[in-house]
Amino acid sequence: MSCERPAVTLFNMFLVIASLGMAAWILGRDRARTMFARANRRGHSLPSQHASYLALWTVAPAALFLFIWPFFSDRLVMHALLSHPAAKNLPTTAMDRDALISEAMGLADGTLEAAFNPMAQQLAKPIGDAIHTYTILGLGIAAALVVAGFIFGYFRIKPDFRARHKVEQVVVSSLVVASLMALVVTFGIVVSLLFETGRFFELVPVQEFLFGTHWSPTETLVPGEPNGFGAVPLFWGTIFVGAIIAMAVATPIGVMCAIYLTQYAAPRLRSWLKPLLEILAGIPTVVYGYFAALTLGPLVRDLAVAVGMDSPTSESALAAGIVMGVMIIPLISSMSDDSIAAVPSAMRDGALALGSTKAETILKVLVPAALPGIVGGVLLAVSRAIGETMIVVMAAGMAANLTANPFASVTTVTAQIVQLLTGDQEFESAKTLSAFALGLVLFVITLLLNVIAVTIVKRYREAYE
Amino acid sequence: MNKISEIVADTVRQPTDWSTAAMRRRIRKRYLFERLFSGVGLLAMVLAVGFLGLLLWVMLAGGIHGLSWTFLTASDATDPAQVGIWGALKGSLLTMAVTAALSIPIGVMTAVYLEEYAPRNRWTAIIEVSINNLAAVPSIIFGLLGLAIFLNFLHLPRSAPLVGGMTLALMTMPVIVIAGRNAITAVPPSIREAALGIGASKVQVVFHHVLPLAMPGILTGAIIGMARALGETAPLLMIGMRAFIPTPPSGITEPATVLPVQIFLWSDEIDTAFVEKTSAAIIVLLAFLLIMNGAAIYLRNRFEKRW
Numbered sequence: 001m002s003c004e005r006p007a008v009t010l011f012n013m014f015l016v017i018a019s020l021g022m023a024a025w026i027l028g029r030d031r032a033r034t035m036f037a038r039a040n041r042r043g044h045s046l047p048s049q050h051a052s053y054l055a056l057w058t059v060a061p062a063a064l065f066l067f068i069w070p071f072f073s074d075r076l077v078m079h080a081l082l083s084h085p086a087a088k089n090l091p092t093t094a095m096d097r098d099a100l101i102s103e104a105m106g107l108a109d110g111t112l113e114a115a116f117n118p119m120a121q122q123l124a125k126p127i128g129d130a131i132h133t134y135t136i137l138g139l140g141i142a143a144a145l146v147v148a149g150f151i152f153g154y155f156r157i158k159p160d161f162r163a164r165h166k167v168e169q170v171v172v173s174s175l176v177v178a179s180l181m182a183l184v185v186t187f188g189i190v191v192s193l194l195f196e197t198g199r200f201f202e203l204v205p206v207q208e209f210l211f212g213t214h215w216s217p218t219e220t221l222v223p224g225e226p227n228g229f230g231a232v233p234l235f236w237g238t239i240f241v242g243a244i245i246a247m248a249v250a251t252p253i254g255v256m257c258a259i260y261l262t263q264y265a266a267p268r269l270r271s272w273l274k275p276l277l278e279i280l281a282g283i284p285t286v287v288y289g290y291f292a293a294l295t296l297g298p299l300v301r302d303l304a305v306a307v308g309m310d311s312p313t314s315e316s317a318l319a320a321g322i323v324m325g326v327m328i329i330p331l332i333s334s335m336s337d338d339s340i341a342a343v344p345s346a347m348r349d350g351a352l353a354l355g356s357t358k359a360e361t362i363l364k365v366l367v368p369a370a371l372p373g374i375v376g377g378v379l380l381a382v383s384r385a386i387g388e389t390m391i392v393v394m395a396a397g398m399a400a401n402l403t404a405n406p407f408a409s410v411t412t413v414t415a416q417i418v419q420l421l422t423g424d425q426e427f428e429s430a431k432t433l434s435a436f437a438l439g440l441v442l443f444v445i446t447l448l449l450n451v452i453a454v455t456i457v458k459r460y461r462e463a464y465e
Numbered sequence: 466m467n468k469i470s471e472i473v474a475d476t477v478r479q480p481t482d483w484s485t486a487a488m489r490r491r492i493r494k495r496y497l498f499e500r501l502f503s504g505v506g507l508l509a510m511v512l513a514v515g516f517l518g519l520l521l522w523v524m525l526a527g528g529i530h531g532l533s534w535t536f537l538t539a540s541d542a543t544d545p546a547q548v549g550i551w552g553a554l555k556g557s558l559l560t561m562a563v564t565a566a567l568s569i570p571i572g573v574m575t576a577v578y579l580e581e582y583a584p585r586n587r588w589t590a591i592i593e594v595s596i597n598n599l600a601a602v603p604s605i606i607f608g609l610l611g612l613a614i615f616l617n618f619l620h621l622p623r624s625a626p627l628v629g630g631m632t633l634a635l636m637t638m639p640v641i642v643i644a645g646r647n648a649i650t651a652v653p654p655s656i657r658e659a660a661l662g663i664g665a666s667k668v669q670v671v672f673h674h675v676l677p678l679a680m681p682g683i684l685t686g687a688i689i690g691m692a693r694a695l696g697e698t699a700p701l702l703m704i705g706m707r708a709f710i711p712t713p714p715s716g717i718t719e720p721a722t723v724l725p726v727q728i729f730l731w732s733d734e735i736d737t738a739f740v741e742k743t744s745a746a747i748i749v750l751l752a753f754l755l756i757m758n759g760a761a762i763y764l765r766n767r768f769e770k771r772w
Contacts, residue, residue: 168668175582178574179592182642185635186595189606192613253509260506273510280517282758284696286725287747290732291520294527294740326516333513357495359502380601387603389699390725394732414605414699421612421703439609443602450601 013066021059024150028054031157043159053163056170057153062145066138073134080130081123101127193443196436203430204229209437215400215411217420217431229434231441233400237317237410241396242385245321245406246328250385251378253325254332259362261333262340281330289394292323297395304407315397318406324391328381335380339373339457340366344464372460376453383449387442389414413438524751528744536745540711541727545738548731550746552713556626556706556721557695563630563717564694568637569687573676575638576645576683581671600639607636608703616704624705624720632704633694640693644686648679681768688761692754698725724750 028051036043043050081101100120107124157163201209203221212230221227257277261270297314300322304312343366351361367374397409398419411419420435482488539549575596583589611632615621621628652675660670676683701707706722707730714721722730724746731743 164666168666171668171672172582175574175578178571179578179583181571182575182592182596182599182639185599185610185638188614189602189610192610192618193606196613253512256506256509257513260503260510264503264506265510273514276514276517279758280513282692282696282754283517283520284698284725284750284754286696286698286728287520287524287751290728290743290747291523293732295523326513329513357499359499360495362502383601384603387605389603389605390729393699394729414603417605417609418699418702421609422705422707436609436613439606443606446601446603447598450598454597 017059017063020146021055024058024153025051025055028052028153028157031154032163035157036159039159041159044162045164049164049167050157050161052167054150054153054157056167057149058146059149060170061149062142065145066142069138069142073131073138076134077127077130080133081127084123084126189443193436193440196433197440200430200433200437203433209434213402215416217434221430227430229430231413231438233402234411234413234416234438235441236402237396237400238386238412238414240404240406240410241317241321241392241412242324242388243382245317246324246385247378247382249322249325250328250332250381254329254377254381255336255367255374257329257333258336258340259367262337263358263362263366277330277333280326283327285327285388285390286394288323288327289390289392292319292391292395296323300407307407309405309407312407313397313409315395315399315409316407317396317410320392320396321406323395324385324388327388327391328385331381331384332374332377335377335457336370336374339370339377339460342373342461342464343369372456372463376457376460379449379453379456383446383453386412387414387446389418393418413442417442521751524744524747528741528746528748531741531745532748536742537749540713541709541722541730542711545734545736545742548739548742550724550727550749552710553722553724553727553746554749555713556710557723559626559714559717559721560629560633560701560706560723561691561695563627564633564637565687565691567631567634568641568690571634572638572641572687572690573645573683575642576649577671577676579642580646580649581667581675596639596642599635600643604636604697605699605703607632608700610635611700611704622718622720624708624722625718626706626714626721626723627717628704629701629706629721629723630717632700633697636697636700637690637694640690641683641687644689645679645683648682648686649675651682652678678770681764681770685761685765685769688757688764692757692761695757696725696750696754698729701726702729724753 029047031054032043032047032050036047045053078101101123103120104123104127107120107127204227208226209229209231211232212226213232214226214228214230215233216228218228261273265273293315296319297316300316300319301312301314304316347365347369348361351365352358356364392412392415396411396415398411398415399409400411400416401408403410417435417438420431420438483492535547536549538551539547540552542548575592579589579593583592611628615628615631616623621631656674656678657670660674661667665673701723707726708720708722709730710720710722728743728746728750731739731746
């Protein structure tokens with residue numbers, strides 16, 4: 001029995017299907033041409049459209065079948081295994097049994113060299129046999145579908161057959177299916193977050209999570225008592241770094257950059273400076289995080305020593321917040337740029353004609369008129385900042401402190417999600433599930449901020465259109 | 466109102482004498498503020514660009530000596546003198562291949578449907594809203610989704626470029642849809658009408674005329690989306706692509722790591738010899754991003770038509 005990896009890889013399968021489709025296409029085109037020549041007139045559809053029709057019938061049913069077959073074959077393999085005599089004395093607890101079966105699976109497909117458990121060794125052969133049988137069966141059914149589809153399509157090619165309509169129906173419905181992907185993903189996010197959060201709140205009360213001030217998640221839970229799942233320090237850390245320090249850096253610099261670019265910079269200078277800001281936006285966050293931890297962190301620590309803090313850490317809210325602010329500058333700048341440019345030029349010209357200086361025009365006319373757009377940009381920036389992960393993981397630390405001291409180490413929602421999910425812990429534990437609860441809070445808040453920001457910007461645009 | 470008309474009447478009777486000392490002082494003050502204000506604007510710009518320069522300089526100065534042929538061709542190791550970037554780079558390339566293979570077709574098809582076919586109804590509105598929201602969802606949430614659905618529900622292999630690529634594809638798809646829609650709207654209606662006029666079907670109009678003309682714009686958006694995915698770290702940490710991988714992955718189902726995650730892992734090492742390696746890895750990552758963004762700008766300038 002084969003103990004090597006199956007030769008039927010995904011890529012080979014794809015190659016086979018593609019070449020079958022191509023062959024069917026060529027046969028279909030020739031068939032349509034001969035039919036047209038024999039009938040001595042042109043058909044309703046072009047030969048190439050008949051060819052596509054035939055190729056679709058040849059390939060599509062088999063491809064769909066191969067896509068869903070693994071779900072069935074896994075069940076069938078499991079069924080075959082459990083009815084095998086060697087499976088009689090499998091452990092009864094579901095967890096042990098699953099571990100044993102997955103070990104045997106590993107042996108059967110060659111990813112494992114030797115068994116840890118002798119029983120897995122016994123099971124490996126029946127599993128290998130079953131997998132082999134059902135792989136052959138699946139390929140056989142697929143081949144039959146290819147032949148049947150080809151024959152069906154081949155004999156429908158006639159001059160009067162409306163192949164184009166059929167093919168275009170398939171094209172348009174595949175477009176519809178593709179566009180539904182976005183809905184499926186949104187739905188998937190909401191459902192998976194809600195589901196895992198629900199399981200978390202079965203273990204830990206909601207009020208402890210939302211209002212508790214002590215965060216130190218543990219594996220074992222003591223029912224009826226606080227278990228260190230109070231997320232308030234994380235919420236505060238997130239707001240402190242993302243919404244306060246980062247915005248204190250990014251808002252003035254971003255807005256002034258936009259004002260300088262739109263009102264003062266010569267067009268040539270502007271065409272150089274704008275791409276530079278875009279580069280700032282394109283730098284990966286892990287690079288920012290490394291910079292914050294390596295360069296800015298020690299500087300901030302020295303500053304903390306200078307202002308008289310004892311034993312400061314190099315991980316601080318300030319270092320993370322400043323770098324995050326810099327990361328956000330391009331976003332605020334481009335949003336402000338757009339909204340300043342959208343102010344009708346009559347307002348600007350009017351103010352200048354009355355004798356106000358450029359600065360007075362900007363501060364008293366342009367900025368107030370563009371304010372909704374700027375505020376919208378800042379809200380979008382806040383939502384980006386609180387969802388940012390790597391900078392805080394690398395530079396803000398993991399200590400859940402409830403402090404307003406910018407030199408102290410704080411932690412954020414995103415940093416804790418990373419912390420909770422990158423160990424090798426049980427998936428079912430409250431510690432792991434709490435990461436999904438944090439994720440849900442993050443998702444809801446960023447979504448709300450975005451909706452508010454987009455509404456503000458849209459209203460403002462309508463006001464001037 | 467009354468007061469203003471009085472002032473106006475006053476001004477008409479006696480034109481302001483701009484040469485008095487008080488007036489000159491006032492004008493000087495206003496011009497000083499003007500200069501100060503534009504100076505603050507310039508300062509903001511200098512700060513932003515200066516930070517970029519500082520960041521690039523720190524990385525270049527710290528990492529340029531870490532770049533060597535061994536570094537570019539070796540994989541991760543415990544000894545900092547032996548480490549290299551090739552394993553992570555190959556992991557990144559495999560992941561990007563999966564991401565591109567999934568997100569570009571789906572993204573372009575969605576953009577075509579929304580721009581060319583979708584009726585204006587509630588369903589279309591819901592799809593549009595969910596695409597715009599997905600573009601704004603924090604990347605770590607996609608990591609949670611990948612962990613819950615791809616790993617725990619579908620039991621796909623952990624740490625593999627397949628799952629990493631699928632997760633990043635969900636993130637990249639909205640970016641491509643938005644860029645694709647803009648590129649498709651920019652194709653003038655006269656092209657569609659001309660094609661329809663000589664008897665092309667709707668599908669032929671879209672696939673023979675609109676899509677080829679919109680291609681440069683779509684590709685630009687796709688490259689920018691892929692560049693963002695290449696620099697992404699957090700969602701890949703969630704699905705376990707942070708394992709120690711001493712040999713480059715040979716396929717999309719093998720355990721692998723990617724460039725940004727490798728940078729993160731090395732930055733956590735205690736051995737100071739890793740500092741140089743981390744900066745060197747950042748240089749490689751930034752070089753790739755520069756090439757991709759350069760390609761996007763080139764495509765945009767070279768092929769984009771203005772109608």
